[in-house]
Amino acid sequence: MFAVISDIHSNIEALTTVLADIEKRGIKTIYCLGDVVGYGPNPGQCLDLIIAKTKWCVLGNHDYAALYEPTNFNYAAEQASFWTREVLETEQDTAVKNRRWSFLGGLPMRQTLKAKLGKNTAIMDFVHASPRRPINEYIFPDDVYTNPLKVKLLFERVKHICFIGHTHLPGVFLDEPDFYLPEELDNAYPIINDERAIINIGSVGQPRDKDSRASYVYVDENIVHFVRLEYDIKTTMKKIKAIEQLDDFNAERLPEGR
Numbered sequence: 001m002f003a004v005i006s007d008i009h010s011n012i013e014a015l016t017t018v019l020a021d022i023e024k025r026g027i028k029t030i031y032c033l034g035d036v037v038g039y040g041p042n043p044g045q046c047l048d049l050i051i052a053k054t055k056w057c058v059l060g061n062h063d064y065a066a067l068y069e070p071t072n073f074n075y076a077a078e079q080a081s082f083w084t085r086e087v088l089e090t091e092q093d094t095a096v097k098n099r100r101w102s103f104l105g106g107l108p109m110r111q112t113l114k115a116k117l118g119k120n121t122a123i124m125d126f127v128h129a130s131p132r133r134p135i136n137e138y139i140f141p142d143d144v145y146t147n148p149l150k151v152k153l154l155f156e157r158v159k160h161i162c163f164i165g166h167t168h169l170p171g172v173f174l175d176e177p178d179f180y181l182p183e184e185l186d187n188a189y190p191i192i193n194d195e196r197a198i199i200n201i202g203s204v205g206q207p208r209d210k211d212s213r214a215s216y217v218y219v220d221e222n223i224v225h226f227v228r229l230e231y232d233i234k235t236t237m238k239k240i241k242a243i244e245q246l247d248d249f250n251a252e253r254l255p256e257g258r
Helices: 010-022 043-053 061-067 075-088 096-106 148-155 234-242
Strands: 002-007 030-031 111-117 118-126 161-164 171-173 178-180 188-190 197-200 215-220 223-229
Touching: 002 010, 010 043, 010 215, 010 223, 043 075, 043 096, 061 075, 061 096, 075 096, 148 215
Parallel strands: 002 030, 118 161, 161 197
Antiparallel strands: 002 215, 111 118, 171 178, 171 197, 188 223, 215 223
16 A cells, blocks of 8 residues: 655644644555645755655656746745745755755656556556646647647657656546546546556645645555545645745635636
8 A cells, every 4th residue: 555645845733734644544655746836935844855755756747847947836835935045055964965966966857667556557657747748748638629639649668667757737638539537536536457547646845726725646456546635724734835946826826726
């Protein structure tokens, strides 16, 4: 049994809520799909928890932006990246600062795991964005209708199962092509040997599916379970609005899930 989390975006209230739920379920192994930082008010604390609690993490585009340069970011996202970098760089504890930067600098773009899940054997890829461009390609639900060729080409890179984040929109893509919302699947997708899927696990810290609750998945036997959790949004919002370099929109979007 393992959990997969993504897109924390420096939201410590959402992250601690999700980690507590994972622990309550007795899940010991956690994988992270990146974007630990960006947008939110607690980048250092979120990095510390991801370092301590996850088995590994892959590189997200906001993690990359903090390390190098924000690319194709809007103004608010770009400013948040620069502020995040300043916060991490001005950490007074040298050991803590070095540990955080070393972690970010060592993040791979992809992880692959072959595992027995119940009676099925799964080959699972873990990337932030897409199997074709793991850091910054968006896969939207509408792509199955508006750009089916794109989805077909993406599935050429998928051996069996690929877990993604990046759009903050949870659901399951199949290679027909088709897309299913978690509620259409009763929040549970069965991994079987002869069906390929790209599974978006949603966002811990900034959901965008008009549901403000933190999102993550856990895998028990061969079933991917989608989980939503309420957290202390008001505290996160207050902290964002108190930081001049963070756009108020980063706070205002949270209760609306957008």
